[in-house]
Amino acid sequence: MTSLQVALDLMQLSRTVPIAHEAVDGGADWIEAGTPLIKSEGAEAVRVLRKEFPGRMIIADTKTMDTGSFEVEIMAKAGANIVTVLGLADDATIEEAVMAGRKYGAEIMVDMINVPDKVARSKRVEELGVAYICLHMGIDSQMRGEEPPIDILRRIVSEVSIPVAVAGGITAENAGEYVEAGASDVIVGGAILKTENIAEAARNIKKAMSGAKVDTDLAKKYGEEDLFEAFNRVSTCNISDAFHKQGVMFGILPQSLAHRQKMVGRALTVQTTNGDWAKPVEAVDRAKEGDVIVVDVGGAPVAVWGELASHSAMVMGVKGIVIDGAVRDIDDIRDLGFPAFSRTVAPCAGEPKGYGGIGIEITVGGQRVRTGDWIVGDENGIVVIPKESAVEVANRALDVHERENRTREEIERGSTLSKVNELAKWEPVQ
Template identity: 55%
Template sequence: MKKVVLQVALDLLELNRAVHIAKEALAGGADWIEAGTPLIKSEGMQAIRLLRQQFPDAVIVADMKIADTGTMEVEMAAKAGASIVCILADADDAVISEAIRASRLYGTRLMADLINVRDPVARARELESLGVDIIAAHVGIDQQMIGKTSLDLLIALRGEIHLPIAVAGGLDAATAGEAVKQGADIVIIGGWIARSADVTSSTRLIRQSIDSPSAGVLEKKNPEEEIHSLLIQVSTPNISDAMHRKGALPGLISLCGKVKVAGKAVTVRTAAGDWAKPVEAIDIADPGSVIVINNDGGVHVAPWGELATLSCIQKGIAGVVIDGAVRDIDDIRDMKFPVFARAIVPNAGEPKGFGEINAEIQCCSQNIRPGDWIAGDESGVVVIPAERAYEIARRALEVKKTESRIREEIRRGSTLSVVSELVKWEKK
């Protein structure tokens, strides 16, 4: 069995960081190092020159994403030290042909990237006939966030062309092995390695998955299970960053300290202190859901207490969010149940029955609909629109990965401003 190539994509903005990550990846078993498009846009051909200088024996891939001037861009990358140059598969045939001629002249190979191609199989056949060297089955990060996968594209291409096929887009240790089983010749890994706190160990894990793919079929999770699994892995600041600082419910505090919750909203609108509808919502809510209560702005009287919390636990409710007050907090803290509220008071209201369950409400100035996703931890609570839950959960995980690598670089002696090159990237 031929060895499958492991290519590590350096999709960063900072060249010094990229070089360190490349060194660690090669130590872990990477075969090819890619100067990713963000790195090339940030640092230009110097990114390729420095990688070639630092790693003279490595295969350096320049992800130029060429769309025009095929000869010029291939020449630039080749003279800077690239072994392989990437071109967009949907570039005009004239551009492709010129890039191929230039790659032959300068001794490089040409990889055609199928990202966003409408009919990737038909285009791959055309590219093969034109003379490209490698086809990349690539699903971009924004497409990954809404559930598209590079494995599906790889499977569609298998048997349709006779060129080496690279696969890229959101792969990890599990899916890298699956890609090999589906016929990938080159496995391209970006964030899972480059954003790891321990790049060498993460690369070794991918290398092992590629060299010895596990038997069996990769199981697909139920979409709601996958959303929940992703949201539990990340923090509410991660989610807020993924939503461009949207969705936070200001003023809410985790009354039980270090607890975490993620679930779909069951909404309640009630009059201040009227605890009938909040308590009735417990019987309506499915296990794993989060009850979100608009208490009509009242913090002088509580619509929630210990007995309601105990009922939630018995029913399997994941947590409670209250734009208002809670009482019996000592008992609730003993239960370690996720309750988020704006105040604590001893006063209880009356069960008058005003309000509605599962209507759109406002909670801490945010509109929340039944079925929207709620995530909460010690930093606060965020609401995620149901139709974007999978996307935002995936994006939040990418934020967490990025922070993980930055955290490690700070521990090694850097600072946040140095790692982020803040002075360079200040708005001019």
């Protein structure tokens, strides 16, 4: 029987305990004190989980890289049944961890994250006496849209005789594939922790592990071909948080959006001068369906865009207009339902002189924009995401969005934002 291990990758022990109970109620078999939790709360996290779940397997995900014996001793004495050591660690570290585990009553699981030859290393650590191997695709790799390592899992299972666990990006949609490929322990973090109903999420994964088909978008990772859908699921606030506040256009405001209307598309860049609307309008003829026209006018006050340009852009499938300058006919543009963002609004337009260019690198709202970069706009403002980073930023923004949903659930149960995040505890020591 394949076990479901819930990875409690949280910062606050006070949040962890009730979440762990709900996960067990939903069918989680093993309980992991995740690496962030151990770094935040220390061995006390393992002690508390042992007291709360006396009959359960407790895993201390220390990801030990050195001093294998000492770290295993600490976690075993705190109540861990299994302690993790990195496959990248020296053989001597793994051997010391195994010996300490035998002395203090804990087994060793070797985590293969970032190991180049996972199959060969799995065979070697089995020789060193470890009890489990964990094929782990790290969060940062998941965010970049890398494919799940199903084929590598099958190869490892065929080459070793000890149980093989799998972790990283596992959801109710794909958990069954890992079981079918031979995983003896399915480790799930975000697809359980980021939900309003922890028990239901755990039940759904157990169903999937038994072969049932479960449809869910939770913790789904998106690739290049799915970015339009991914960015439509998140807000510019989510993107800003995920992108470390990069990409935000300052001073560019939504002028025509309906409530909760969103603009998502690839940039087609335009540069022009004060009041010269020739290049912005000509860009409509060069735009592809799904593009957002982004215009650099240097913040000049005379409008270079209006209702007729918006109408023609909509006919061509353009998703919106962003102008570091002025737009006019806002009432008519709003009636059209066409997203328009600009620095200012003015009734006066200039003449079509044709200065500037289309498709060149520009600066809008303080941000560099190139044709092909992703533009996301909503009632909060505009964010530009470089095309090279778009997959990772989209997945990280979705992670932010889903974690906020969990926080909202805890607030609705009677907590507050400061209590959920234990703000006072983490303030600098005076």
